[in-house]
Amino acid sequence: MNSSSCPLVALIGRPNVGKSTLFNRITRSRDAIVDPTPGVTRDRHYAQASWEEQSFMLVDTGGIEDEDSDNFSSHIRNQAMQAMEEADIIILLLDGRQGVMPGDHELVNLLRRTDKTVFFAVNKIDAPDIEDSLLTPFWELGVDQLWALSADHSYGFGTLMTALAEKLGKTEAPPELPESTIRLAFLGRPNVGKSSMINAIMGQERMIVSEVAGTTRDSVDTLLTRDEYSYLLIDTAGIRRKGKTHDKLEKFSILKALKSLTRCDIAAVLIDAEEGITEQDTKVIGYTQEQGRALLLLINKWDMIQDDKKRQTQLLEAVQEATKFIPFAPVLKVSAKTGSGIKRIFPEIGKMHRQFHQRFPTAALNRLLEAATTGHEPPMYQGRRLKLYYTAQISSAPPTFAVIANFPKGIHFSYQRYLANRFREGLGLDRVPVRLLFRERSGRTKG
Template identity: 45%
Template sequence: MSRKAIVAFVGRPNVGKSTLFNRIIGRRLAVVSDVAGTTRDRLYADAEWGGVAFTVVDTGGIELTEGHNTAPLSEDSEQFLPLIRQQAAVAMEDADVIVLVVDGQAGITTADREVAAILRQTKKPVVIAANKLESSKLWDTAYEFYELGLGEVIAVSALHGSGTGDLLDAIVDGLPPFDPADDVEDQSIRIAILGRPNVGKSTLLNKMVGEERVIVSPIAGTTRDAIDEKLRWHGQDFTIIDTAGIRRRGKIDQGIEKYSVLRAIKTLRRADVALLLIDGEEGITSQDAHIGGMLTDENVGVIVLVNKWDVVEKDSHTMPEYEKKVRDDLNFLAYAPLLFISAETGQRVNKILGAVMEVQAARHHRLSTGQLNDLLRDIVVHHPPPTKAGTQLKFYYATQVALAPPTFVFFVNRPEMVHFGYQRYIENRLRERYPFTGTPVRLIFRGRGDNPDKP
């Protein structure tokens, strides 16, 4: 399965990583989602240079643990350096190209040397971006960073954009070549188990594999420490992708928290269906919503699993009340099936693979143009399109252009008049009539003369 390469920005605080990140992707990326009802950090985005697409991850600086942020640590602090080692190690494992962002005006610091010492151990391409060199007269100061022994040094100004073209050239040159083996068709349904640490991810994986007793073989994943599990159930092959837990905010260092995005992205881009595991004892947290938001971004199928249900004190009202709470807090995943399970005891674990098959079928469900336009006519009759400045939005016809996820193009007279509320109305009516359980759907609105085959 082909995927975009990942480029990780590494470095200490206040060297301009986020500014450079926004410059590279061509826009300011807000911390709030464009999906109603969600607030989550957006730490990654797709970029393209010279016709080559890749994903940029803004990992953030080295930050203090919660409760100890009254003053920054000095570069020479013994407490500071272990954090750098941990973060650099994660980037070293999971990124395809690493960009070490440094302060070109400040020169080499102890923290820069510590990161460089670790990055020199990897075979991954490393590019140094010597930032904050707003004047070309300062560019010669960038040569100092060749002392780190990591490779090419590019003088840049994230603030003004100078030097970023050279940086992008160096990034693209370091990206791995296309491997035809990545596009070999895998007939199995690929399942990713995602969740915070200690929600029972490993226990669930072991229970699913152990109960079936039909392991074909462990196969190496795309990262060096990942092991995928193959199993067959009711004649269908599944691949359960090994995933690292996504940590909660406030429990560990925030910088390391941000690096977990690297692994989550790589996992999701290999998956068909994701199992979002929630701790039934603790309830929904902001980090659960953060993970759920990533699932919508990557367009994978989703099943929400409330784990540890065996230890939750409950009566006849507990389950419906809990379901309402989950639906309210994760309202952007309203289409996802919800199961209450116990990975420890196996309660309802036997229902998971059946639900996965249902979601996978929904991801590949195709509507005929006739079905879609019959629905469109009903939508327009029962809820006429909006009018603006005396002009009414008109729908001409609709067609489905892609699967996994189902993608629909609607041709209209004025695409800019299709506001979010009307899009949501169309999606709700679509889901009422057709089986898109557990899968996002993409709605695209275009002018009449646009090509429907280019979503």
């Protein structure tokens, strides 16, 4: 995935119409990108996927809230409203077995108000011989096109996805930025100081500041030019803890963070020094790693605890414990209010950006792999020795390497982590995520 904008596709619909089934079919398709991050365990209601080389972020809106509601029609209505606001493309899923329900009329009327592309898909139509009888009642909704679909059995799935990919190819292109612009998104809970931090950065540095036209409405972008370097600073809405607010629209702020993450190289997550690192902070950090972004931790409001050494020690230990699976992430102590520590941000993100986009010669990588396996031989798997034949870099941002093995599924997580650490040390990638993908050697017998 590159740093350009990734369109967001939202699934909406009443309960039990098959949104989760369709979500799973799309994200598990042959082109889906599945890369779970160790140490981040959480129900996934969003995922990056692609179809016919068109990448997109898929969100199951029902899954985002996943809570009981006193007024379920209001709950679904809010989902539709937020999808209209945040998504680039909307899929409204209807239940072909149940037929047209009163709530379907309300959802369709709501979606008529948007200028976004909407696919009206009638689910649970499992075969062509029942398509006409199940689809016909839905024409009373007055939409131009209905898509017959079985999320369970894949009937009509390819047709829908091909049409979706065609629309994705026509979504608005991101604005042109100077070459090698470093994209930096600021994320965190509300009131942690994201906007203040950007203002402090702009106030401390002598820069050319300009607004960027054509960016998404869920974030505010500022283009800075400092010496010969350009920086796109993306200020996102705060991510609230579930249940913190009764305003259901606020609970979709994760969508805004996800969109911003698809557009950045580096995610700067702000932590409130007074409140300490919270469970919600660790979730935000988890989102950054699921998207493969470089991560910079900014402990803001450090001035509030500058005279309390005990509190400083406790906070730094808590941050270290909460991020033990991502020890590469730099931690800076800063204050948007006083400007303390701000000047250290630019040298740090410069180093991170270089590592994030760095590429390595294959010969050097294979010497590194050989040294790693000699130093710590791969274990046995089902009575046979695991063998790692060779490696090559397949992409950057983040640096990603394929390792060819005889039994990729037999490589235990602990050995994968050992190899990743050896790659990190041997290549000088001490500030960014490193991904190893283990693949089976094709066309040969397993040795």
